[in-house]
Amino acid sequence: MYVGQEESTGEDQLLFIPPEDDTLDITEIREKKEKGRPKRTGIFKDDKVLYALCSHNGISESQYLSSGSRIASIDMCHYNFPMITGLHHFPQITSLCIVAQDIREIGGLEAFKKRM
Secondary structure (H helix, E strand, C coil): EEECCCCCCEEEEECCCCHHCCCCCCHHHHHHHCCCCCCCCCHHHHHHHHHHHHHHHHHHHHHHHHHHHHHEEEEECCCCCCCCCHHHHCCCCCCEEEEECCCCCCCCCCCHHHCC
């Protein structure tokens, strides 16, 4: 069984539920889907772009708060980000890997200009 729609973006996203789990209610399905992802609390709750950048790079909120200003590499691979913004949250970024994106706009690269 495949189910799901991303709440934050409204985009359809498939989540495979093995047959033995077909009886799960939607709350249990969401919990399974969210397991391992950073929780949206504090600063992540208020900034969806920062949350998306961090969650897709395996950065928890506590990791971001303790060392976010030292993060030098961000990957943006195989998920739909038509506007790349929020890079100002990573002032030490030296590497931005962008793969399979339908990009229309990139913003927040001011930190790059200061180092050039």
